[in-house]
Structure formats: structure tokens, C-alpha cells
Amino acid sequence: MMRLVVLGSTGSIGVSTLDVAARHPDRYQVVGLAAQRNIERLREQCLRFRPRYAAVADARAAAELRRQLAARGCPTEVLGGAEAVRDLAALDEADCVVAGIVGAAGLQPTLAAAEKGKRILLANKEVLVMAGTIFMETVRRSQALLMPIDSEHNAIFQCLPDDFGSRGLSGSGVRRVLLTASGGPFRTADLARLPDVTPEEACAHPNWSMGKKISVDSASMMNKGLELIEACLLFDLAPEQVEVVLHPQSIVHSLVEYIDGSVLAQMGNPDMRTPIAHALAWPERTTAGVEPLDLAKIGRLDFEAPDPRRYPCLGLAYEALRLGGTAGAVLNAANEVAVAEFLARRIRFTDIAAVVESVLNSVPPQAVERLDDVLAADAEARAAAGAVVGKIAAA
Numbered sequence: 001m002m003r004l005v006v007l008g009s010t011g012s013i014g015v016s017t018l019d020v021a022a023r024h025p026d027r028y029q030v031v032g033l034a035a036q037r038n039i040e041r042l043r044e045q046c047l048r049f050r051p052r053y054a055a056v057a058d059a060r061a062a063a064e065l066r067r068q069l070a071a072r073g074c075p076t077e078v079l080g081g082a083e084a085v086r087d088l089a090a091l092d093e094a095d096c097v098v099a100g101i102v103g104a105a106g107l108q109p110t111l112a113a114a115e116k117g118k119r120i121l122l123a124n125k126e127v128l129v130m131a132g133t134i135f136m137e138t139v140r141r142s143q144a145l146l147m148p149i150d151s152e153h154n155a156i157f158q159c160l161p162d163d164f165g166s167r168g169l170s171g172s173g174v175r176r177v178l179l180t181a182s183g184g185p186f187r188t189a190d191l192a193r194l195p196d197v198t199p200e201e202a203c204a205h206p207n208w209s210m211g212k213k214i215s216v217d218s219a220s221m222m223n224k225g226l227e228l229i230e231a232c233l234l235f236d237l238a239p240e241q242v243e244v245v246l247h248p249q250s251i252v253h254s255l256v257e258y259i260d261g262s263v264l265a266q267m268g269n270p271d272m273r274t275p276i277a278h279a280l281a282w283p284e285r286t287t288a289g290v291e292p293l294d295l296a297k298i299g300r301l302d303f304e305a306p307d308p309r310r311y312p313c314l315g316l317a318y319e320a321l322r323l324g325g326t327a328g329a330v331l332n333a334a335n336e337v338a339v340a341e342f343l344a345r346r347i348r349f350t351d352i353a354a355v356v357e358s359v360l361n362s363v364p365p366q367a368v369e370r371l372d373d374v375l376a377a378d379a380e381a382r383a384a385a386g387a388v389v390g391k392i393a394a395a
């Protein structure tokens, strides 16, 4: 029996994880759930899975959930505040922590799980973008088992040899990795229309159902930029060993090219329950509730190179990778602020890249020696992004 803590249980990743876990009650026991403030959904999850603990970052929402669960005789102990979320990630009674919180808020809880040597199902790519070297070093030191569930990275993991970790890239005969991207909802839109697209249009992803932030990131392709950084850290790749290729059907989730010319791809329907089930059960396999792939029905698989004019955020991510140090944290923080402001309709879609570029240029990268370096860069970049947004909104 694997005991699970699901961080971000009320979100898209969290719900998919609980769906897979519920299919195998003999294998997975949910011992902890964490969210920010959506207590309606968290209440239903607590009543269904009866975890030992629920942590709610918003302390007032925690108090309300505690009251509601007590009234229904649910034995779950409700804890409140960001610290409670972090403590839950480090829970002694848990074997596996699903890192499904969105954005920088997931950094400290995911690090806490790594420090405790847990099996970590990593969806929260922002952790690696912000503090990749610290996180990977913590994983190595504690011998945590890091399983990527971002579909592309899970695909790469599946296409690499089992002993890749000890043999490394050159010892495994890997030449490069091809990271696929759907291109989002604006792949074929007239470029002149992009400044006027709405948050609803940006969140209407053609293939995947996801939270709002990652949906906007997919539309701008900042998501692929974050994934590029994630791939370099997870698999110890140089940026030039990763090529981003557009694949509008989202059936091929990524590919690994070997020096003999072989290219291995992992395919499947675009449903996050596949990588989640893979990472939960690895090295075994288990059912995920996902429809079998019907290639004849899909008919064709297309690939094309991304147009840098349409997707400037991808170039900014390469730039952050080149700069190194705290540049990843700066890129991520500026993007989080810009996406939130776009969703709040205070800036335009095309301003997202402008805000990130301006902040990357104005906040110089520093060396990362400890977590405080990352947190300071995050705070500085958020302040700088706020100032740029203020100027754009006033113009």
C-alpha cells in the first residue's frame, strides 16, 4: 500500500491523481490533501477519501472546512496556513507526494518532500525553473525518487533506458531530446489579432484540460520554455540538446533521439492520468481509466518548427537558461505576475512577453547558493514586474 499526499488536490493534476488512486484502493491510500482555498472541492475529497490530514493555505478557509467536516463526522484533521502545507509534504506517514500546486507557492512544500526522501510525482515545473540546482541536489542527497508527470518529461523518462541515471547521456547513446508542443489555441491565428485575444480564448486549449495559469502559458508557449529548463535539469541536458517541435495533435508527448539514428517516442491520448499512473506504479504498470489510442481515427500526426515571432516567450526561456543563476526564478516570477494581470484583464496577451523581457533585462542574475537567493530574486522580479504592468496599464 502506497500512502499518498496530494498537494494541490483541488486542481487539475490533483483531481486526475485522485481519479487514478480511486481506481486502485488496494494499492493507494490517500493520507493527506492540500489546497489553497477551494474548500467546497476539498470537503468532497475529504468525505470521499477520508485522509488523516487536510492542509489549507488560507487559514480562514481552513477554519471553515474544519467546521464543515466536523458537522459531517469526518475524522480528517484540518490544518491551516502555508506552513501546514509544507509540513504535510514532509509527513512521516507518507511514502509519495504529488507536487500539483501551481507556481512558486509549490516550491517550499516540494523541497520539504525532497528533504524527506519521498517518492515525488513532480507536476510543478516552476520548482525546477526557480530552484533547479538546489532541488536536484536535495533529491540526490536524500535519495528521493523523482518521477516527472509533466507529460513531456514523463514521455522522455519512458523513452530513456532504465539505467540512464547511472550511465548519463553519453553513456546511454542519447543524442538529443525532442520536446513536443501543441502550439496552443493561437497556433494559426492572425498575428495581428494576438493583442486582442481574451483570457477565455487563451484558456481554451485545443487538446488538454488544465488550470488557467498553465493554459495561458501554453498559449504563449512560456510553458514550453519552462519545460525546456525542466528537461535540462531533470535529464542533465545542455540547451542545444533539446529541440522544441510543434505537434498540434498532442499524441506524441516527446521523443528521444539516439546516436544510431533511432528515435523513440511515447504516444497516448492527451490525458494526464497516463503519466500520473505511470509515475505512481513505476516500475510496474497500472490502469489509468484512459481511452485506448485509436490511430486510424486520429489519421495523421503533424510536426512543424515554432515561429519565434508568434512565441517570443520561448526565446526568453532560452535566454534565462543561458544567463543561469537566479534568472530562472526571475523569468518565472515575472511570468506569474504577467499571467495573473492578463487573466485580470489589466494587460494584453502580448504584454506578457513584454513584461517578462523587461524584467529579465532589469533584474541581473545572481549566483544561487541557498534558497534565500532564489526567494530574494523572486521578490525583486515580482516588484519589477508590478512596476512594468503599472506603466503598461497607465499608457
Ligand SMILES: NC(=O)c1ccc[n+]([C@@H]2O[C@H](COP(=O)([O-])OP(=O)(O)OC[C@H]3O[C@@H](n4cnc5c(N)ncnc54)[C@H](OP(=O)(O)O)[C@@H]3O)[C@@H](O)[C@H]2O)c1
Binding pocket: 007, 008, 009, 010, 011, 012, 013, 014, 034, 035, 036, 037, 038, 039, 057, 085, 099, 100, 101, 102, 103, 105, 123, 124, 125, 126, 149, 150, 151, 208, 209, 210, 211, 212, 213, 214, 272
Ligand atoms: N493541468 C495539467 O494538465 C498539467 C500538466 C503538466 C504540468 N502541470 C503543472 O502542474 C501544476 C498544477 O497545475 P494545474 O493545472 O493542476 O493547476 P490548477 O488546476 O490551477 O490547480 C492548482 C492547485 O494548486 C493549489 N494551490 C494554489 N496555490 C496554493 C498555495 N499557496 N498553497 C496550497 N495550494 C495551492 C490550488 O488550490 P485551490 O484550488 O484551493 O486554489 C489547486 O489545488 C502547475 O505547476 C502546472 O504547470 C499541469
